[in-house]
Amino acid sequence: MSTATREKMTMAQALNRALRNAMTADPSVVVFGEDVGPLGGVFRITDGLSAEFGEQRCFDTPLAESGIVGMAVGMAMNGMRPVVEMQFDAFAYPAFEQVVSHVAKLRNRTRGAVTVPMVIRVPYGGGIGGVEHHCDSSEAYYAHTPGLHVLAPASAADAYGLLRAAIASPDPVVFLEPKRLYWAKEDVDLSDEVPGIGRAAVIREGTDATLIAYGPSVPVALDAAEIAAQEGRSLQVVDVRSIVPFDDDTVCAAVRSTGRAVVVAEAPGFASVASEIVARVTERCFHSLAAPVRRVTGFDIPYPPPKLEHLQLPGVDRILDTVDDLQWEDS
Amino acid sequence: MTCDPDLLLPSTEPVMLIDADGRPTGFTADLPAADELLRAHAAMVAGRRLNDQAYALVRQGRLAVYPSSHGQEACQVAAAQVLRTEDWLFPTYRDTVAAVTRGVDPVQVLALLKGDWHCGYDPYRHRVAPQATPLATQLLHAVGVAHAARLRGESTVVMALCGDGATSEGDFHEAMNFAAVFRAPVVFLVQNNEYAISVPLAKQSAAPALAYKGVGYGVPGERVDGNDVAAMLTVLGDAVDRARRGQGPQLVEAHTYRMQAHTNADDAGRYRSAQEVAAWVSRDPLRRLETYLRAAGLLTEGAERAAAAAADRMAARMRDGLNRDITPDFHDLFDHVYARRTPQLDEQAALVADELDREDAR
Numbered sequence: 072m073s074t075a076t077r078e079k080m081t082m083a084q085a086l087n088r089a090l091r092n093a094m095t096a097d098p099s100v101v102v103f104g105e106d107v108g109p110l111g112g113v114f115r116i117t118d119g120l121s122a123e124f125g126e127q128r129c130f131d132t133p134l135a136e137s138g139i140v141g142m143a144v145g146m147a148m149n150g151m152r153p154v155v156e157m158q159f160d161a162f163a164y165p166a167f168e169q170v171v172s173h174v175a176k177l178r179n180r181t182r183g184a185v186t187v188p189m190v191i192r193v194p195y196g197g198g199i200g201g202v203e204h205h206c207d208s209s210e211a212y213y214a215h216t217p218g219l220h221v222l223a224p225a226s227a228a229d230a231y232g233l234l235r236a237a238i239a240s241p242d243p244v245v246f247l248e249p250k251r252l253y254w255a256k257e258d259v260d261l262s263d264e265v266p267g268i269g270r271a272a273v274i275r276e277g278t279d280a281t282l283i284a285y286g287p288s289v290p291v292a293l294d295a296a297e298i299a300a301q302e303g304r305s306l307q308v309v310d311v312r313s314i315v316p317f318d319d320d321t322v323c324a325a326v327r328s329t330g331r332a333v334v335v336a337e338a339p340g341f342a343s344v345a346s347e348i349v350a351r352v353t354e355r356c357f358h359s360l361a362a363p364v365r366r367v368t369g370f371d372i373p374y375p376p377p378k379l380e381h382l383q384l385p386g387v388d389r390i391l392d393t394v395d396d397l398q399w400e401d402s
Numbered sequence: 403m404t405c406d407p408d409l410l411l412p413s414t415e416p417v418m419l420i421d422a423d424g425r426p427t428g429f430t431a432d433l434p435a436a437d438e439l440l441r442a443h444a445a446m447v448a449g450r451r452l453n454d455q456a457y458a459l460v461r462q463g464r465l466a467v468y469p470s471s472h473g474q475e476a477c478q479v480a481a482a483q484v485l486r487t488e489d490w491l492f493p494t495y496r497d498t499v500a501a502v503t504r505g506v507d508p509v510q511v512l513a514l515l516k517g518d519w520h521c522g523y524d525p526y527r528h529r530v531a532p533q534a535t536p537l538a539t540q541l542l543h544a545v546g547v548a549h550a551a552r553l554r555g556e557s558t559v560v561m562a563l564c565g566d567g568a569t570s571e572g573d574f575h576e577a578m579n580f581a582a583v584f585r586a587p588v589v590f591l592v593q594n595n596e597y598a599i600s601v602p603l604a605k606q607s608a609a610p611a612l613a614y615k616g617v618g619y620g621v622p623g624e625r626v627d628g629n630d631v632a633a634m635l636t637v638l639g640d641a642v643d644r645a646r647r648g649q650g651p652q653l654v655e656a657h658t659y660r661m662q663a664h665t666n667a668d669d670a671g672r673y674r675s676a677q678e679v680a681a682w683v684s685r686d687p688l689r690r691l692e693t694y695l696r697a698a699g700l701l702t703e704g705a706e707r708a709a710a711a712a713a714d715r716m717a718a719r720m721r722d723g724l725n726r727d728i729t730p731d732f733h734d735l736f737d738h739v740y741a742r743r744t745p746q747l748d749e750q751a752a753l754v755a756d757e758l759d760r761e762d763a764r
Contacts, residue, residue: 101553127553132580132583133576133579133580133583135576135579135580137542137572137573137576138542138545138573138576138577138579138580140542141539141541141542141543141545141546141573141576141577142542142543142545142546142549142580143546144542144543144546145542145543145544145545145546145547145548145549145550146546146547146549146550147546148525148531148543148546148547148550149546149547149550149551150550150554151550151553165572168536168539168573169539169542169573172536172539173536173539173543176520177532178738178739178740178741179520179738179739180520180521180532181520181521181524181525181532181738182519182521182734182737182738183737183738184521184524184525184526185525185526185531185532186741217739218739218740220740240741241741242740242741269744269745315744316740316744316745316746317744317746319745319746320745
């Protein structure tokens with residue numbers, strides 16, 4: 072692999088590159104939403120696209136999320152590959168009926184005759200000091216809806232690779248972009264193959280317990296593993312990457328190898344993706360487990376104001392306290 | 403966008419070319435050609451027959467339910483008849499007659515209500531979208547199809563149907579706004595049949611007429627007597643031509659009446675009087691057209707017999723097709739959720755296969 076193509080870039084830049092390269096590769100790819108045109112999106116993910124590809128390929132829409140997603144359904148029915156931006160997690164809710172009743176179901180309703188390949192990009196999650204309605208972790212709503220793929224990258228390389236895969240996918244994808252990771256710089260080679268949709272990845276080897284995380288919680292889990300290592304405990308970290316389809320094989324193999332697991336996610340824990348992962352791991356790995364599978368999640372409260380959000384977000388200490396609680400004395 | 407707001411306003415009275423007694427109202431220049439009216443007549447005879455046959459099939463337990471469009475056949479036939487092959491129709495659950503007029507097999511349309519599958523026809527074959535049961539959501543899809551066609555330089559026009567109740571939904575307004583902003587070639591046809599299940603129009607909207615709802619979005623509105631198929635053909639035909647010329651969307655409100663209950667499961671006697679319904683019988687769209695055509699010497703006995711015979715054949719096909727029980731393939735449960743089954747769906751399909759095997763073994 073050539074090192075000449077490695078470059079420093081943020082996740083935001085990687086996503087922008089993915090959109091640009093997808094639009095170059097496939098003339099049916101169109102990008103639209105609120106402020107995605109000349110402004111380049113409030114997070115600048117679509118920066119420069121309308122100038123480069125013209126207003127027919129990247130355009131601003133009226134401020135109406137149901138309209139954006141509903142129009143995308145029709146455009147997908149008629150041969151386009153829409154990539155739409157919901158400006159913030161909680162601003163995607165007006166589109167919920169279109170997502171659940173049409174985006175997710177059209178293939179099924181028509182037994183495959185009508186498909187609506189599209190990507191719904193959702194900047195999501197907290198940790199940026201955002202005011203209310205700007206910090207929700209809404210993944211459970213989408214993950215609970217059959218017919219949608221739900222992806223959550225945690226690195227610039229995955230952001231690029233998964234967004235390209237999402238745009239190429241014959242199925243609709245809800246693409247959750249962890250806002251607080253947008254600006255983290257990484258060394259990336261965009262020509263690197265990353266695991267595709269439906270694949271989790273072990274991103275840190277470890278032998279004592281497995282931390283399972285996705286999106287914004289992945290760097291937190293890695294930090295926790297680093298500190299645990301200094302304290303003499305070896306934690307493995309699995310990045311889920313693809314919430315739907317879920318990679319049972321990789322996750323369960325990882326948990327079986329350590330016998331202990333903690334799932335980390337910032338969404339409220341009740342009826343959450345984290346709960347689903349715990350259930351799946353417990354059902355499949357019961358005889359390999361030395362302790363109950365635990366969760367470190369957000370509390371079951373509306374997302375708090377900025378001055379209190381540090382208490383809501385799973386942090387290194389809460390993760391390590393939970394790891395300490397994994398019945399080590401019994402083994 | 404600059405335009406004269408007055409040009410967006412609908413006429414104060416619904417456009418009518420043939421009155422309730424079957425007499426031309428005087429705008430003879432606007433009347434569709436005789437062959438268009440005869441085509442519409444045959445389709446309305448078939449549509450009326452379809453409504454009656456489907457209603458009977460519910461009573462016989464062959465259909466779970468049927469939302470009849472008895473009394474609205476002029477709207478539905480005109481909506482389909484003004485379209486070309488390359489155009490699209492977006493029907494609701496009450497628009498079976500429109501879908502069938504466009505060429506979809508009635509047995510396939512009614513698969514939804516028979517319980518075989520959600521959409522029994524291939525929407526691309528006749529360019530008829532799946533019948534929408536959530537209200538107004540399909541209007542945005544219509545805008546998307548139209549916008550994509552326009553981006554590609556195609557001459558496609560999209561006919562998007564909804565009812566009076568659906569004009570209260572947010573998606574109706576978003577669809578009008580998007581269509582106007584993008585100048586999408588869409589004709590929105592509201593069949594105002596006076597009731598959203600039990601709720602009368604007066605409780606639905608305080609607008610002077612539903613056609614005025616376009617004005618705020620820069621979409622011209624027009625009102626038509628929905629029981630006058632000649633007026634429906636002319637107004638919708640003009641709207642389609644306008645959209646095809648790149649002049650953007652139009653909103654057409656057809657004043658009509660739902661002669662039967664919302665569905666067979668509904669009891670219309672709880673919210674409207676028999677006298678009210680009786681008053682609409684005299685405005686029946688099919689009888690009105692026939693009176694006009696006979697007086698004008700356009701409807702020959704031969705043509706009338708041919709239309710009735712075609713409707714008979716269609717009804718027989720419906721009985722035959724809908725009385726036949728098919729066993730849906732259980733794989734359909736899992737095969738069309740995604741392009742490829744996920745490993746989890748493979749597991750779940752295997753579980754059902756195993757259950758069915760054990761049932762067979764018993």
